[in-house]
Amino acid sequence: MVGEFNGYFTDDSSTTESEFKSAISKLSLYIVYLFIAKFALTYFSMYCFRVIGLRVSGTLRLRYMHALFAQPISKLDLVSVGTVTNTITTLSNSIQQSISDKLAILFQSLALLVAAYAIAFRYSWALTLVTSAALVFIFAVCFIAVPMMTKIQRQVDKADEKHSSIAAEVIGSIRTVVSLGAEGTLAQRYADWIEIARLRGRKLSVVMAVQLGLVFFAMYASYSLAFWFGLKLYREGHIANINTVITVFFSVMVAVSVLGRIASPLVTIAKAASAADAFFEMIDSDRPNAGGLRGPEVSAEADLVFQDVHFTYPSRPDSKVLKGLNARFQKHKTTALVGPSGSGKSTIVGLLERWYELNANAAHPDQGAILVGEHNVQDLDLKWWRTQIGLVQQEPILFNDTIFNNIAYGLIGTQWEHESEDVKKGLVQQACREAFADEFIDRLPEGFATMVGENGTKLSGGQRQRLAIARSIVKQPTILILDEATSAIDVRGEKIVQAALDRLAENRTTIVIAHRLTTIRKADHIIVMKGGVDVEQGTHEELLAIEDGVYSGLVNAQTLEMLDAEGSDIQDEMEDTDDDAKSAKMSLKGAGKEDELEKSKTRGFFGSIGVFLYENRGQWRFYIPALLGAAGAGAAFPIQSWLFARIIQVFQYSGDKLVHAANFWALMFLVLAIGNGVCYALIGYSANRFSVEISSYCRTRYFQDIIEKPIPFHDRIDNASGSLVSRLATDPKQVQELLGINGALPCMSIFGMIGCIIIAFTFGWKLSLVAVLAALPCTFLAAFMRIRYEVQFDAMNAAVYSGSSQFAAEAIDAFRTVSALTMEDAILNRYSTMLLAQQKKAFHKAWYATLVFAFSDSVELCAMALTFWYGGQLLASREYEPTSFFVIYMAIIQGGQQAGQFFSFGSNIAQAIASANRMLDFRPTRNEAQQQMATTDNASQCATAASISFRDVTFRYASHDRPLFTGLNLDISPGQFVAFVGPSGCGKTTVISLLERFYSPAKGTVLLNDQDITTIEPATYRKTISLVAQEPRLFEGTIRENITLGLPNPTEVSDAEIEQACRDAEIHDFITSLPQGYATELGIKAQAALSGGQRQRLCIARALLRKPKLLLLDEATSSLDSQSEKVVQAALERLAAKRCMTIVAVAHRLATIQKADAIFVFGEGGLGGSRVVEQGTHAELVGRRGVYFQMCQENALDR
Structure with missing residues (x-):
């Protein structure tokens, strides 16, 4: 052109x-x-x-x-x-x-x-x-x-x-x-x-x-x-x-x-x-072949037999977990597994769920076989086999979905998977009644349509565990595996749920892993494990008869002193369900109310990109x-x-x-x-x-x-x-x-x-x-x-x-739960949708x-x-x-x-x-920046243990219109060993959260050494505190790096100090048994190979190493076996005796807090929220024959 x-x-x-x-x-x-x-x-x-x-x-x-x-x-x-x-x-x-x-x-x-x-x-x-x-x-x-x-x-x-x-x-x-x-x-x-x-x-x-x-x-x-x-x-x-x-x-x-x-x-x-x-x-x-035999070619209603099983985790090839295990889990019988942390109990669950396979590691071949009747478990169709098992894990995982859907996930792979919503609703409601979850659900504003939050964080630990139990039993499995299934439930709730589980165990092959031995007294057979082998087997009475036996030692470690009190069998009218419902409601009701939180702003190019330039x-x-x-x-x-x-x-x-x-x-x-x-x-x-x-x-x-x-x-x-x-x-x-x-x-x-x-x-x-x-x-x-x-x-x-990314991440994080429920296809279908x-x-x-x-x-x-x-x-x-x-x-x-x-x-x-x-x-918003700043020069650095006072504390969660506490008052003297007990959802963990300054009270003050904690710079304040939470969290890095995490100068901490903290936490021997000792890397794979008890003891050692003036224990020993718990408890009591730190413990196992200087019993206080209903020493409270006495009656092992 x-x-x-x-x-x-x-x-x-x-x-x-x-x-x-x-x-x-x-x-x-x-x-x-x-x-x-x-x-x-x-x-x-x-x-x-x-x-x-x-x-x-x-x-x-x-x-x-x-x-x-x-x-x-x-x-x-x-x-x-x-x-x-x-x-x-x-x-x-x-x-x-x-x-x-x-x-x-x-x-x-x-x-x-x-x-x-x-x-x-x-x-x-x-x-x-x-x-x-x-x-x-x-x-x-x-x-x-x-x-x-x-x-x-x-x-x-x-x-x-x-x-x-x-x-x-x-x-x-x-x-x-x-x-x-x-x-x-x-x-x-x-x-x-x-x-x-x-x-x-x-x-x-x-x-x-x-x-x-x-x-x-x-x-x-x-x-x-x-x-x-x-x-x-x-x-x-x-x-x-x-x-x-x-x-x-x-x-x-x-x-x-x-x-x-x-x-x-x-x-x-x-x-x-x-x-x-x-x-x-x-x-x-x-991709591994997941096909194989399935019903009716093979029946899950048969004995489960471990024949000379040797097993090593791929992440720890030099440390054998099972060393020739021989065990038989009889069909239609309840078999309990007990023993110290790390003895291989949860490994048995992993092998039964086929999360790991024998002979999978060519460099360190495993030996033995796991049989279902006459068939090797590895010859079975993987998904069919997992649908035959109902599993409740030690750390229950819920999905960011409604309560109904979380329980209905248990129906996947069963004959009811494609039934109508009405049929599923009936099955879910029945499972919740049997798990004693229906009462707190019925009191929630949205009922079964309530969203539980990420990992179920909107519910208390006991509520999450009950829903997990309901999810497991809704499919009426042939085999029921309970891995510390009631560890997060208070003693009253545990008795009710345990009764329900006992009924469910009838005519089912049931495997129970428990540290609370009250839950397995009625087991048909008990296998005591130590060091990867079975050391004792028998019924509760037979094992108690063995002098200086491992089992009898575990029982003695959980003996609860009842003095001469004649207990009356209190009928289990679970008042705590109101508290359960209240706790959930305050986290869930109005979850969309974000008016108190910052809102996003719309900025132009210069107001956004220009800031970074x-x-x-x-x-x-x-x-x-x-x-x-x-x-x-x-x-x-x-x-x-x-x-x-x-x-x-x-x-x-x-x-x-x-x-x-x-x-x-x-x-x-x-x-x-x-x-x-x-x-x-x-x-x-x-x-x-x-x-x-x-x-x-x-x-x-x-x-x-x-x-x-x-x-x-x-x-x-x-x-x-x-x-x-x-x-x-x-x-x-x-x-x-x-x-x-x-x-x-x-x-x-x-x-x-x-x-x-x-x-x-x-x-x-x-x-x-x-x-x-x-x-x-x-x-x-x-x-x-x-x-x-x-x-x-x-x-x-x-x-x-x-x-969708959050949903996928949640599914991967909880993949053991996903695989146990055979939810893979359901998760993928929802992700695809x-x-x-x-x-x-x-x-x-x-x-x-x-x-x-x-x-x-x-x-x-x-x-x-x-x-x-x-x-x-x-x-x-x-x-x-x-x-x-x-x-x-x-x-x-x-x-x-x-x-x-x-x-x-x-x-x-x-x-x-x-x-x-x-x-x-x-x-950071202006309010957040102000909260991070101290309003006084005094950072409350105390040379001795801390004193704590709650003065007319009113607190409610942002998403709830009713307060959890109204005018809560309590005093803890320096150096005291104090325990908080009470039903699930009554606010015990909330008190810990207030002390950690995760939340601030709406009214009233929380005092540390007579100083309002909101006037102290948070980082400085938390240096005087150690927290061991119910769910142990470790991070990628060496064991030493994990234990010293958060210390101002971790490299200056001596090996002797670290080893003493680990000895007090009963974890030193395990660490030194590893090829690289304290230099062992705790990557993703290595952490998965640790038992819950081992992870929790590492967290306890980390807390003790900080030498805090205030030690907060939120069910810190719930994952420990009786012997380890006794040793750790003795170490804590020695520290308490020195009056060098104040210890506040939230506990459901009352045997762990009977030597506390003071026990605060939380309960329902009507429209005003929870309150302290009793206070005193173990002996004083038992003598009063009140709420605490009833809890002891239900928690005593010899009853």
Whole structure:
């Protein structure tokens, strides 16, 4: 078109003005037709690619989860929740974006490249072939650079997995972290891996600088080559018409400029290819054969026999757990397993559930066999076998769902799985009655529709355990396994539930693991284990008759002194159910009331991204060069427009003047190519370095902000740990994407657009004014609408994928429960449903977003048509010279392209702004900052044990309108050993939480050494306190690092101090039995191989090592065997006798607190909430024959 256009101004032209105007109008109309075609095709292609991107990423997520759930437990022990979350969020999003946007741009660019070269070859194959040398050079550079970038990106992804794993571990154990004051230590551990990722990411800078510099140098150098060689061919007669040179030149110009658009998609696709490796590594992994015999070929109603079973955990190949176990679990009988922690009791459960297989480790082959009747358990169909077993674990796991659904999950795989809702409802209600869970459920405002929260945190420990029991028995299993099933239930509730379990055990093969020996007195057979073998077997009476026997020693350790009191059998009218219901209601009712919590704010670019730029102003040495590079590269566009105009003018010359002018302007293009290559190299290096630096800062600060949030923040449903880990993985990544190459290119487009407008007005204001006023408003309006839709699209994606990611993370974290209930298919179906629902919303939103995108991407053609037509009118009338017209025309085209290029990054800008807003929302609020500051100089550092006073304390949870306490008063003297007892849900653990400052009272004061604890800086205050929670939490690292976690100077703690704390916790001998002793790594796999008792004793040792003035024990010995508990209890009593610390213990096992200096009995206080109903020593309270006496009657082993 330009070639034909130029012919009008040659001296020998015969074209009239009217003919010229007619040609101009016709050509302008063709450009309008191109606009219509491009708009339709762009819309169609972008919509299709967005749909494909959503479907591919959704399919990858689902296939990944399918493959993950098909793996054995031994392999899943190696996979952290953080790794899974990072894969299905960050890596999946990378793949989705590369397909949805970048792949479409890549194909579009390649199509334009092919079309341009096809036209060029048609006019002059020789000229086109020579100029294609630049194309070959560019592909060679990419061929070398892209694999290098992919390799480095994989290394970065590995580091990202590690810090995501740490984040999942820390955020999932936030109460333990806060109580230890370990935020700083664990934040540093997280920051260390961020630093590793940063150092690896920096390596990309040099590669990207070289790639971009060479590519863009070659692009602009090809213009010089095309122009110079084209004129050479023209002078030598190989090209007959000068228009041919112009056509080929512009075709090459379009083709090579397209290569610039390919650079960004190639980088993104290279990252996506690296991300895909993580998916396919799991998807393509081998899966064990889960098929085999099932009913009626085999019956589960048979004896379970362990024949000389030897077993070693894969994570501890040098430490054998079972050493020739021989045991028979008779059908329809109840067999109890007792023994010290770590003796192999829970390992038996793992082998029966087939979480681990015998002979699975070739290096250390196991021996023996596990038989069901005459069949080896490994020959059975895995899912069928697990449906025959009802399992209640020591640490009950509930899902973030309703109570009804949590119990109904137990029906999966049974004959009632596909029954109607009414039938299922009846079965669930019956199971709840038998587990004594119905009374507290009936008192909940939403009843069975109540959401239980993440891991059931909205319920008390006893309530969670009752629901777990109901879930286990609802399917009426052939085999019932109870692993410390009543450990978290108070003594009254335990008696009721135990009676229900005794009824259920009739005509079932029942295996009971218990440390509370009251629960297994009536067992048909008791197997006593020690050191991985059975040392005693018999009934309760037979084992008691063995003098100095292991079992009789365990019984004596739990003897509860009842003095001479004659107890009356109190009927179990469970008043505590009211407290259960109250406790649950205060956590659950109105869970959506968030008016007291901070709300998110909407900030613009400068209010969000600008904040991070300001905070990282020290990185000016990177973003200033990046901006200078962007300005230089942007200036190349108006300069290029002027050079094109000068080149077109050269075609009007002849002879030597043509040669000299052609050589000069070809050289100028070469100079421009060198300058542009330098600018892009500067962009590639500086922008990537800056993006890596700011991403590291954002991740570190974001993580710090999350873990420093108060506990009520983490109680919110939308702030579940999996959701927070997902945000932590994706939000800084979005900011990094914008402030890297994808940030420099829009800046370059702005500079280029401004430069093009300036140079256009310099050469002719009339045409420039028409073009700018007519074209740019449409372009800007379309871009604004596009960014608006992209922001909405990203917000919707973030919300939905956050929910599905949280659901997936929760399922992986509780995979033993998932596998025991054969919930894999149900979990995957629900996950698939969530993804499909998201896709439907995304498809609908994509319809509008791509419509606006297609218009904004095509509207430049309308500007071109208008500029071409009006410029043609001015040329026809000789008002404009050809040089002026071409400068303006090329400048307007380039400016429009740059505007389109800028707005093509709308999705990146929108996503980054949304992510930055979320990160800023997590910054400490003014109230939170004030709470972290001391209002007095005195930090209450006491040299002796602490005194505690509650003065008229009123407290309620934010989600409940009724208080838990109203006017609670209690006093604890320095050095006292004090116990809190009472029914589940009466507020015992809440008192511990108030002392830990997890929550603050609404009224009244809590005093430590006569000082209001809210006036003390929290970190300083918690240094004087140690907490051992009911559910032990350990972290990745060595045993020594775990025990010293939270100490100000852990490296200065002597080995002797650590060993003494471990001896007091009865764990030293176990640690020294390990090959690496205290240097043993407690990774994910190693922690899974530890028994609950071993983990709890490590936590007790960690608490004792802190030498606190106040020691808080929330059911701290519930997972210990009787002998270990007795030793630990003796150590605590020795510490109490020294009066060096105050000890507050919450306990259900009354034998552990009978020597306490004071016992506070909590109970129902009517509408005013819970209160202390009795107070005194064990002897005093038993003598009163009140509530505590009744509890002792029910807890006494000899009754």
